[in-house]
Amino acid sequence: MEYKAPLRDMRFVLHELFDVAGHCELLGNGLDRELIDGVLEEAAKYAGEVVAPLNRNGDEEGCTLENGEVTTPKGFKEAYQQYVDNGWASMAGPIDFGGQGFPQLVAAQFQEMLMGANLAFRVYSGLTDGAVLALYKHGSEELKNAYLAKMVSGSWSGTMCLTEPQAGTDLALLRTKAEPQADGSYKVTGNKIFISGGEHDMSENIVHLVLARLPDAPAGVKGISLLLVPKLLPDANGNPGARNALSCGAIEHKMGIKGASTCVMNFDGATGWLIGGPNQGLACMFTMMNDARFQVGLQGLGIAEQAFQGALSYARERLQSRALTGPANPEKAADPIIVHPDVRRMLLTQKTLVEGARMLGAYCAVQLDLEHGHPDEAARKAAAKRAALLIPIVKSFFTDLGQEVASLGVQCYGGHGFIREWGMEQLMRDSRITQLYEGTNGIQALDLIRRKLMGDGGAEMAALQAELLAQSEALAGRAELAGLVEPIRARLNEWRELTAQVLAAAARDPQEIGAVSVDYLQYSSYVLIAAFWLQAAAKAQDALDAGSGETGFYQAKLRSAEFYVKRILVRASSHREALLGGADCLMALPEADFAF
Amino acid sequence: MEYKAPLRDMRFVLHELFDVAGHCELLGNGLDRELIDGVLEEAAKYAGEVVAPLNRNGDEEGCTLENGEVTTPKGFKEAYQQYVDNGWASMAGPIDFGGQGFPQLVAAQFQEMLMGANLAFRVYSGLTDGAVLALYKHGSEELKNAYLAKMVSGSWSGTMCLTEPQAGTDLALLRTKAEPQADGSYKVTGNKIFISGGEHDMSENIVHLVLARLPDAPAGVKGISLLLVPKLLPDANGNPGARNALSCGAIEHKMGIKGASTCVMNFDGATGWLIGGPNQGLACMFTMMNDARFQVGLQGLGIAEQAFQGALSYARERLQSRALTGPANPEKAADPIIVHPDVRRMLLTQKTLVEGARMLGAYCAVQLDLEHGHPDEAARKAAAKRAALLIPIVKSFFTDLGQEVASLGVQCYGGHGFIREWGMEQLMRDSRITQLYEGTNGIQALDLIRRKLMGDGGAEMAALQAELLAQSEALAGRAELAGLVEPIRARLNEWRELTAQVLAAAARDPQEIGAVSVDYLQYSSYVLIAAFWLQAAAKAQDALDAGSGETGFYQAKLRSAEFYVKRILVRASSHREALLGGADCLMALPEADFAF
Known part of the structure; x- marks a missing residue:
């Protein structure tokens, strides 16, 4: 399966939504828009032309262990050498140990590409990045001097x-x-x-x-x-x-x-x-935990993007049956399956989850950058709190959607989706680990409720909700966005109320913490991403109003936002009702009576 | 992974819900309760002791093709020979060609066992059963005499x-x-x-x-x-x-x-x-299509049961962390993970989907039996209509839940769920095909709307809904069931209204057929299974009222029904909202603008 980095959407996120140039100025890293775009274009070539072609064979060949030595699949070693030699390994590494100091906001785009192109290949370097972070933050000068430069460069x-x-x-x-x-x-x-x-x-x-x-x-x-x-x-x-x-x-x-x-x-x-x-090990691990969990979230996103690309390409080419309204392609024996509403439902679900997650991921990356690099200490602390709140959502929701989007990809391919040579089933198998490692998604949800929400009585969550509400209210006057603003604002208000109910229930009965956690995380994710879709729609409308020539791209953002609200955001309803079902129906059945 | 056929629950379904003895009397096949129970006990041994042990190795070894000959995994041939020799192949076959003429209601229990024990092994014989049916119905006497007895016995x-x-x-x-x-x-x-x-x-x-x-x-x-x-x-x-x-x-x-x-x-x-x-090929295929699709539905159910068994067993044994309310198992280093509400949420989701589907599957099997074997022609026709309505739901919903329940099984195992030797990930991989073959689940949903619902203007669906409503109303006076009757009756009424809306939308715009189809099928499935949970709860309450000694089993039915209503039935809300989102948000985006 071909992997083509979604550069246009990444530029939309970086420049139009999050003003990466201003972000870099604030961080004082000397990077500008032109440089960033140039680097990401080269990154796209590396991911698409060097790393992606190794993915299918890597799955078939796997790794082998002989006499204590592990041999990686054919081509991995050479692609990794390019990763080191061409400076990809050191992109986000600390400057004082040879890194290039790119902010996470930019690095995340490259990392997403690697994960979409070949998750197994990315696993090796992803853990190096995490180890660098822990060593950089907590290691002695002696250890740092002995190890860091070599790890930053990727040679170790x-x-x-x-x-x-x-x-x-x-x-x-x-x-x-x-x-x-x-x-x-x-x-x-x-x-x-x-x-x-x-x-x-x-x-x-x-x-x-x-x-x-x-x-x-x-x-x-x-x-x-x-x-x-x-x-x-x-x-x-x-x-x-x-x-x-x-x-x-x-x-x-x-x-x-x-x-x-x-x-x-x-x-x-x-x-x-x-x-x-x-005895400080757990504290040291927590330093890198945010980063590691953010990275796993990106894995879900990267695989989802690849699954969407594959499904879209198949749906455009595969001719089968006729449109419900009559032949769309009368000169051929059948219509491409993208004419069918249900195939479009699957593709648009993929597209809007992927693009929505890319926005939320970038927002989270901004917080991680500010946490580590904002010149003002109070701002660093504020960003750290925001990042900590978002991390379990990013890790859990992105990896769940990675699995869903990959499975939709298989479904779009019909029987061919089950056949290995087509590559789609591999994406389901590869992405399934992301819901398990770095803390299962159930553990992420517990973390969200217990540490992040109850840890400050819901204050940081309330602050986030208030900001998003204020943003949505600022758009209330715009007629073109009316179909989006109202339902999203209603959900944001409902989210506030639901959060208060969750906190009250958790205070009353500790079992409620575990009883509401997964559904509350899911609910929150859908609403949070809706808020970003509203921002995206506003930016798209701005661009159209300003006479942009890219009408197709911006119109697609508006249509996608509408789809998300009508077809995806509605999932929040069931999660809300489920968590309001409470803990009793989970705990009432004695363990001995689960099976007979 | 061990497979233990859920005999107690199967007996509950056969005897307490569907009076299989009375059913057999009506069909005139001479089978009684004792014989049926005895056969299913032997079937459980064959499935659990002969077929299930081949499942893990069958996955690792796979099939090989050499010089046009396919070799099946070690042990398959011998297990198949037992299937033939011991009369398992001919259980449901026509008596005039050496079959034993068991009704589908009973055969389905055995088939579910085979599918749960080893889906790959069952695939071979499942297709023979379908071919027998087509040949029996449509073949010339000459062909039938030459082939049927050998196919019914399984030797061909x-x-x-x-x-x-x-x-x-x-x-x-x-x-x-x-x-x-x-x-x-x-x-x-x-x-x-x-x-x-x-x-x-x-x-x-x-x-x-x-x-x-x-x-x-x-x-x-x-x-x-x-x-x-x-x-x-x-x-x-x-x-x-x-x-x-x-x-x-x-x-x-x-x-x-x-x-x-x-x-x-x-x-x-x-x-x-x-x-x-x-030129009668498609009509002949349709004869066996109902049966084949029903069988694929059972595959989802069988795998789901096996995944539930594995997850439950792991959750009882795996010690990790403490209960939210404090140590439940203070003498050990940690508590079994079944103490955690979120693990229970996963297990109860598995359990109530599996047992719910088993009831609906049995109801569908009853209709198939009556379609083929009721002495009265009008009753045969009525059952045929009912079965035709249910088949796309059974095929699609059961296979979707098979995948969900297997994935929940992986999640319960944590990282071990991803490791092949534990067997859980195989269930996800095996069950994924069931959503694709015999018509993808998207095609099933189109069939439900276009052929089954629109085919008679919604008459058969209305009849089913009216029956279920009448049953729920008959239970309205029972105080112990009040928590179930009200929400289920409300959903049944909502389902009627939604069906009318769907029919109106489909009549207005053919794109709506495909735009509502999957969500309508899902909505209908959740509500339909809720109605069976209500029946199960009523039977359980009856048994408790009558002083049954099996209080654990019947209390579990009541608790499970409550869980289903509070935690699973609520999924209907989102499906309803999604399908009311209409076709426009699916069709508005030009094909060229799906990606840039």
């Missing part, structure tokens, strides 16, 4: 080693141990599972960030420390030297992302060094 | 050869030719794709039912004929003889049901015989 890659067989969601159950040595290092011993990129042949060295317990650590999550444990110990010149006491014991056989090695990692007294203080 | 298997590369949904585009020969036979020439069980090593012979055109046939679907084309031509004694001029050119590489061979079949002047008259 990174992993996150959290999960153990008995400890997935619940990190309190971690058993891996780190014993202090006389030289200030630690000996790390334990078994980790589900380690993406734990072993592979693409980079010169692999730097594992490992959660473990020091000997005197308190029980539970307060006794977890973070250690840096390299595959190859740097020699006196800082080059990869002696092999450390760690190995890949097995690679998993998975539903999808088969080109990504998912490893069982055994640490047998491996040498490592503490990142952050003793 | 059957296929349906419809699809060609250019003709999937749209059979008008068929090109395969059948040329009459002097001896009354035909030479069949053409290429068919997606032929399940087109070639394999499990049966002595394979009997293909092939759609083709006679030389003088009119264009389009009116010019299609049905031919019987055996792999091996019967010799003078009726045994498999000379090889016919047909071959398997390739087998597809698929997302799932890898143990089922999906073949490209090449007919190169193969000898065949007409079933039914010339």
